Amino acid sequence: MVKVVYQGFIVLLCLHLAGCNGDFIWIGSNSDQSTDTAQTAPNSIDIQTDGETGAQILLQLSPGQTLQLKVITSSAPLSKSTLNNGVVWTSSDNSVLSVSSTGLVKALSLGSAFITATVGGRSSNAFGLDVVPPYIVSLELTPELNGINPQVGGSNAITSTMEYDASQTFTVTGTYNEGTVSDVSNSVTMNISDSGIATFSGPQMNAMAAGTSEVTASIGSITSNIVTVTTTSLSLCGGAVDDASSNTATGVCLKVIAETVTENLFTGTPSEALMLHLGYTADTTSTNSGKTYESFQSDSSVTGSPENFARFQNTGLNWDDDFDSSTYGKDGAYDRYCSHLASIRFNYRDNWRRTTVNEITSLRTKMGNLTSGYGWAGALRYGSSTETNSGKLFARSLTGTHRTSFSPSVSVYASCISVP
Numbered sequence: 001m002v003k004v005v006y007q008g009f010i011v012l013l014c015l016h017l018a019g020c021n022g023d024f025i026w027i028g029s030n031s032d033q034s035t036d037t038a039q040t041a042p043n044s045i046d047i048q049t050d051g052e053t054g055a056q057i058l059l060q061l062s063p064g065q066t067l068q069l070k071v072i073t074s075s076a077p078l079s080k081s082t083l084n085n086g087v088v089w090t091s092s093d094n095s096v097l098s099v100s101s102t103g104l105v106k107a108l109s110l111g112s113a114f115i116t117a118t119v120g121g122r123s124s125n126a127f128g129l130d131v132v133p134p135y136i137v138s139l140e141l142t143p144e145l146n147g148i149n150p151q152v153g154g155s156n157a158i159t160s161t162m163e164y165d166a167s168q169t170f171t172v173t174g175t176y177n178e179g180t181v182s183d184v185s186n187s188v189t190m191n192i193s194d195s196g197i198a199t200f201s202g203p204q205m206n207a208m209a210a211g212t213s214e215v216t217a218s219i220g221s222i223t224s225n226i227v228t229v230t231t232t233s234l235s236l237c238g239g240a241v242d243d244a245s246s247n248t249a250t251g252v253c254l255k256v257i258a259e260t261v262t263e264n265l266f267t268g269t270p271s272e273a274l275m276l277h278l279g280y281t282a283d284t285t286s287t288n289s290g291k292t293y294e295s296f297q298s299d300s301s302v303t304g305s306p307e308n309f310a311r312f313q314n315t316g317l318n319w320d321d322d323f324d325s326s327t328y329g330k331d332g333a334y335d336r337y338c339s340h341l342a343s344i345r346f347n348y349r350d351n352w353r354r355t356t357v358n359e360i361t362s363l364r365t366k367m368g369n370l371t372s373g374y375g376w377a378g379a380l381r382y383g384s385s386t387e388t389n390s391g392k393l394f395a396r397s398l399t400g401t402h403r404t405s406f407s408p409s410v411s412v413y414a415s416c417i418s419v420p
Contacts, residue, residue, distance in 0.1 A: 061107035069103035139224035269413035272308035294411035314408035338416035357394035383412035
């Protein structure tokens with residue numbers, strides 16, 4: 001509420017907006033309003049906001065809004081019931097602002113105008129009003145996939161859950177100063193606290209990694225409520241780490257084992273179903289790029305029946321082929337696959353990479369035969385990022401104790417590691 005004080009008289013204001021409920025804002029001096037002694041009309045205006053004098057303001061309305069003005073002389077015989085008797089109201093531009101005989105101002109068109117009040121032959125100084133286009137005062141953000149979670153203290157938080165590679169559309173409703181509401185979804189800026197989880201195309205959220213983030217919409221300085229969005233991870237085979245089932249590795253999921261003591265996580269090589277789900281294609285050339293595998297291996301070691309699992313080269317377009325480099329094999333197909341798991345934050349981790357030969361050997365030593373014990377594909381050896389002294393890379397069997405070397409162009413099974 002705003003108080004405007006005319007020195008020597010009181011103007012009572014009420015903006016007819018949502019929430020006003022007909023209450024008036026008393027504007028004027030703090031002198032006694034009940035005196036019966038006749039006084040002359042005022043001739044100046046002082047502005048007061050929340051009791052602070054001297055703060056000059058210019059009220060704004062939008063077309064269709066009204067503002068009620070009343071005049072009470074600070075020491076006049078007029079009572080509140082006869083407040084407007086004898087008051088003449090004037091607008092400087094009736095095409096912008098109209099004012100009735102009772103002091104009701106109505107905004108008609110964009111522009112500026114002044115209202116004056118005359119009492120007993122004397123006029124107040126001009127009271128300025130701007131008429132501006134309707135503007136948004138609040139935003140409400142609603143997700144397509146949503147839920148309401150009760151919070152401590154009785155408030156509710158809007159939440160949304162979606163898969164790491166899914167999309168959903170948000171609706172943004174704007175409330176304007178004159179009380180109207182409209183869908184402004186295509187006019188807002190969408191904001192997300194973790195840009196690694198998703199991007200926005202207009203009001204559409206396109207998830208790309210697992211995690212939790214806060215989403216808001218804004219126009220200028222107006223910001224909506226917060227929607228907490230959780231994007232779920234690519235599935236674990238069997239629904240958990242250390243799944244020992246022999247028939248789950250072939251689905252749209254990844255086998256994951258937590259090595260004892262270190263709690264390093266290792267993935268089994270991906271199935272054909274998972275590769276197709278992730279959009280991978282076969283490429284046998286040394287210039288492979290993007291989401292590619294070399295071929296599928298028909299593997300009966302898991303279920304007893306032939307099942308296809310992906311095998312990867314260490315080469316690829318612009319791969320690091322410098323044998324003396326510490327990142328030998330980087331940007332090859334195997335390396336890109338592990339980096340992809342990191343980018344989508346598989347199992348809510350973002351540091352997946354190729355294993356070293358010592359890491360994969362330690363896993364085999366501590367966990368035993370991973371095919372018979374955990375249902376991993378085991379017909380081929382698993383590759384590593386560790387080079388030999390002849391430009392090759394080491395590979396390791398996870399069913400036996402064999403360790404061999406192979407050319408980077410030879411495809412192998414791929415295990416990726418995430419270190420806590």
